Amino acid sequence: MSAMSHEFDLSLATMLPPAGEQDLRINEPAALSVQWDAVHEAAAAVGILAQLGEEPVDAEIxxxxxxxxxxxxxxxxxxxxxxxxxxxxxxxxxxxxxxLTAQGQDTTSAALTLWREFHNAREAILALAPAE
Incomplete structure (x- = not known):
């Protein structure tokens, strides 16, 4: 198994201000889209490490x-x-x-756990704004 050496940049997925200090940019779909895309880029890497491959992202997501x-x-x-x-x-x-992968360790089990957590959290988020 070859080690993945790509460092995924989630710098655009930075923490947003507390609820009382809502930033005007969250009213723009582009700002939220950047963060949503970055999370999915990270999830794609986790899927590869979990030996699941990359998941297709549909229009609802x-x-x-x-x-x-x-x-x-x-x-x-x-x-x-x-x-x-x-x-x-x-x-x-x-x-x-x-x-861990760079150290030659098998990360399949840990990656599967993170993959499941990602999917559970994503389903909860999608439920807040369901597609019609």
């Missing part, structure tokens, strides 16, 4: 940022926080997996 902004209000805030939390889990998880 890709359309979450636009639906969340259209809904607005508290639901938008919850989606933003959910995506932010998911990025906060994926970044160190992926870094740990890549570090």
């Amino acid at each position: 890709r359309g979450l940022p636009e639906r969340a902004v259209a809904i607005g209000g508290a639901k938008l805030g919850m989606v933003v926080r959910g995506v932010d939390d998911l990025a906060a889990v994926m970044q160190p998880g992926l870094r740990a997996l890549l570090s």
Whole structure:
């Protein structure tokens, strides 16, 4: 098994301000889309490390940022926080997996665990702004 050496950049998936300090950019689907895409890029790497391959991302998943902004209000805030939390889990998880892989260790089991956590969290976030 060859070690993955690519460092995924989740710098655009930075923490957003606390709920009381909502940034105007969360009202723009593009800002949320950047973070949503970065999380999915990390998930694709985790899927490869879990020996599952890359998952196709359908229109329902890709359309979450636009639906969340259209809904607005508290639901938008919850989606933003959910995506932010998911990025906060994926970044160190992926870094740990890549570090272990670079040391020649098998990360399949750990990657599967992170993959499942990602999917559970993503389903909860998608439920906040369901496709019609």
